[in-house]
Amino acid sequence: MITIEELKEKLVYGCKVLAFEGQSDIIWGHVSCRLPGADTFLMKSAYLGLEEASANNIISVDLEGNKIEGEAKLHSEVPIHSEIYKMHPRINCVVHTHPSNAVAFSSLGKELLPVGHEACLFSSGLPVYSDTTDLIREKTRGYDLAKCLGDNNAILMRNHGIVTVGTTVGEAVMTAILLEKACYMYLLALQFGGPKYWTDPEEAKIKKNKIYGEPGSGKLDIAFDYYVRQVKKLKNNS
Ligand SMILES: [Zn+2]
Secondary structure, eight states: OOOHHHHHHHHHHHHHHHHTOOOOOOOOOOOEOOOOOOSSEEOOOOTTTGGOGGGEEEEEEEEEOEEEEEEEEOOOOOOOHHHHHOOOOOOOOOEOOHHHHHHHHHHTTTTOOOOGGGGGTTTTTOOEEESSSOOOOHHHHHHHHHHHHTOOOOOOOETEEEEEEESSSHHHHHHHHHHHHHHHHHHHHHTTTOOOOOHHHHHHHHHHHIIOOOSSSSSHHHHHHHHHHHHHHHHHHH
């Protein structure tokens, strides 16, 4: 079984990989992961960019959203994480970021059509949370968001950002990266008056499994490990 130290390292790299892919929004955006077999989770701390995450500024939090260990400050949107873990035992990692293409796409009120492979990952459904565009600081809002997620792997938060989830850090982080890419691709096609063609829904479901695998299959973790290698390379060159 994975140790706390190993999980902390995964979480730190999860944050750095998202930053590497342009998903950092100054000091906003956060990632957490559930401690196996415990009613607690680890979370990136506030006042730091995603790329600044390190093992010594990771916080432990309980399922009521209270900090139980760590010196650093807790993000005020902790109910996004605590309420999702409480409602969905299948989920072990939650990502919340404000990536430009996904936020712009969320303002259009359109369905995400699979222009390329990436949107196929969301072929079973991409719920839109539109109760508010405000921060999710209250448990009631976190609960509504967790309910809106249902069995899906992501939510578009209209005029705010995205939440993606996974059975592992790799899955949730890769889902965030692929959602942002899918939105970018769709917005790009829109700029040229399209899309005129896209993958049909049945084929999209087949591609989803073939390319990205079922939750827990490890396929997205392989792609995540690729990103971790890139981030480590950058570090070695600096
Ligand atoms: Zn936010």
